Amino acid sequence: MGKSWLRDYIIKRLIYTVIIALGILTITFILVRVGPSSPADKYLANLAARGQDPAQVTAAIEARYGLDKPILVQYADYVANLFRGNLGWSFSTSMPVIELIKTHWIYSFQLILLSSLFAAFLGMLIGIYSAVKQYTKTDYAFTFLSFIGISIPNFWLGIMLILVFSVKLGLFKTYYDTTLPLFSLDNLKALVLPVITLGTGMLAGYVRYTRSAMLDNLRKAFVTTARAKGLPERTVIGKHVFRNALLPLITIIMFDLGSIVFGGAYLTEIIFGIPGLGQISFNAIFANDYPVVVAVTLIGTFLVLLINLMTDITYTYLDPRIRYE
């Protein structure tokens, strides 16, 4: 009974995901088309300074981008293009947007991955410890610190870290060298401050969630049973309590990833000059290069969608109470 039910559930979730994906595309499309300046206008502003005839250029651009066709056709083209991986042309860098993405996504990925690992690992450890030692001074201290951690604006934290560690103490360099291999020692050193910046907010959140999930389970009857069996305390906490706490925790962590992390990563990349997707979007804003901005937004959103889907399926698969109805 278990296996086919899981498959049905996955199919249902996939259909739902497709619907949401269409919704995302529609909203993005509406935003772009409804905006006050048509895509041509912004490019025009750049070209005007180079002395070309505005009217001709407008007509050419509109024809090239199919802006003279009816709205629904434009929409269909838009979706079809996306499927083919055509994200448009970047005016400012003179290359297809997709190429720009391909060369830069890895740096964002590296930053987010390292920050998440740092935050999740440390956060869970502190959270478990805090829950087990509830009501002690250590617990209060950690709770207070995690409160501070989620309140601190992460872009300000980045600047302060640069001020203290780079400017005043000269410990870390503040730029990232793309000519060096990804995981070279130099680059990793340059990533220390950004990872702390992006990771602190996440860390504080994870400490709170883990602590709360652990506390929910610590007083349950099966914990006393485990102790009554004669198990050492660390097995009771580590195996029995934590496994029960882990399940809902994974869900919360993954959903959090979507809503907070991408915004934070955007700012962190800008502050530390990491050449990821946030950075290129930022550059594009100043060059009025809208396809890049739209593309980065879409990528971020679809990643969130994907993560949500995978989390849902993973959770359903892992929780025995759902799997064996």
Added chain:
Amino acid sequence: MKTTMDNVILKVSNLKTYFFTRRGIVKAVDGVEFELRRGECLCLVGESGCGKTVTALSILRLFDSPPGKIVEGQIRYDSLDLAECSSRQLRQIRGKDIAIVFQEAQSALNPVLTIGDQIIEQIKLHLPLDYSRARDRAITLLSEMGIPSAEGAMSYYPHQLSGGMKQRVLIAMSLSCNPQILIADEPTTAVDVTIKAQILDIFRELKTRRQMSTIFITHDLAVVAEIGDRAVVMYGGKDVETASVSEIISNPKHPYTSGLIECLPDISKTADRLTSIPGTTPNPLEMPQGCAFHPRCPKAMKICKQQEPPEIITSKEHKVSCHLYT
């Protein structure tokens, strides 16, 4: 009088377990004394809140330790005092020499591990068996407990089992390492009547076939009458009457015990209302002065409000704490 000292397997002396909470000190167990003899089924009886569960938890020090603490008393088992011994010694006894089964089997099993995992975990902890032998042993235990297709049941999760089956799994788990003493905390309370009968059968068998020494906690005198050898009646954290079950039923000395017996519904009689003991169990933060039962006692005297009653031994190993017998 027959000396039964060498037959005693567990002796609880003047046990006091207090909980130090923000709202005050809860004296959950306040001077409890009893002994468990080899092969007997000793029942701890009383309403909810009288301290019987905490007494059981105290034997293995399983209560939450920041608020709770054994402030006085001894729990003699083998050559150890369980109230004082180290955690390491205690852990060797838990699940191996002394095992405990809780009520609410629903929540007493870990929901994310298979029952096979949970039983094998305990076996491997205490016995020098490899995985497959441990597994075989677990399967044998489950089928002895009357669980159908025990081998398949090993990979079930707790929520897939019925209430009665879960209780059996718990009992099987507690027996897995052949304990000397089994403590059962209200195993029949949260189940319906048919399952209750089955579980009582299991306990009867444990006594006859394995000569298991049991401490059986319940609030139901009918259950006590069915399977108990001796009974300790508890009220307000203290033991108020101790005697053999037949004595207690035929010749109850403490007014609370008589009250409990009267509460038992008797099908053969017709009655308009069920009898109950007037009043409610005392608030553990505000225990009455003197004898804890005096506000509800039909035979209360003036001295009951002032002084705690002493322990008096009447005939045939019958102990009672009541001013009526001084």
Added chain:
Amino acid sequence: MSERLRDKVRGISQPLYSNARLINYYWQRARRNKLAVFGLAFIIFLVLLAAIGPFFTLDPTAVNFEEKNIPPVGFTIEQSVYSIETDELSTKEIHGTRRHPLGTDSKGRDMLAMIVSGARVSLLVGLIATGIAIILGTIIGVLSAYRGGWVDNALMRFTDVMMTFPFFLLLVLIVFIFGPSLAFIVLAIGLTGWTGTARLIRSESLSLRTREFIIAAKALGASDNRVIFRHLIPNVTSLIIIIATLSIPGVILAETALSFIGLGDPTVSSWGIILEAGQHSLNTAWWVAVEPGTMLFLTVLAFNFLGDGLRDAFDPKSNI
């Protein structure tokens, strides 16, 4: 309908804001949380600062290159000065003065004035944008819970779509497309930040729907609208207050972040713009980055303390 019955219903369905004893009870509980009280005090201070501060400070836009890069009162800093006559670099000591208690930036503008002006912006954006988001979220949440059926389905799918967009990325996109004027920023934040509220209000409304007083009200013949407005919404009031208090910091952070990356309204001095300038002069004028950031941090902290304290106070299960 008998008078007594109506009075009985009125008794159990009394909303939070018209019951003085209840408000007092919650207030007593909230007061005991010292952090929450500090938060409230700071917020009041901030509001006062924003409201009357500008009358007492210097003009935040007054550029004065003579007085550039002065440190805050009590600090001394060394500046290298290039003298054209002698073709030499010499160092000069600059002391903080009481005229510019928080120092000046690279264009000689008074820091205190700019920060006070920034407080105004942050609070306005915080309050208005949060207001928009809360109202929108509550309407959608209540409607969804109450109507159920396809309305609920459609609204929740729409909410799901909006929730999938990473908040900041969507905000950047909208402000980029529509232009960085303060009005649009406020509108954009309000129109993208309602999703969490909608979900929470919806689930609370769903659980309230089956409670006795709602069923009683309907049994007494109340129309749907009446039930929603007179019974449902007042009872989610405490939840709304908590959500609002905890949403404001996120909104303020969003506006500051937008200004920081250059998508803010250039005609107002937001903390974000100051911070951005400060980022480039960490070597020469560290206070330009530290001051607005600290204010921002304290503001966020204050609202979080207050919101957390309120949440504990309103929760009957927490023992305070």
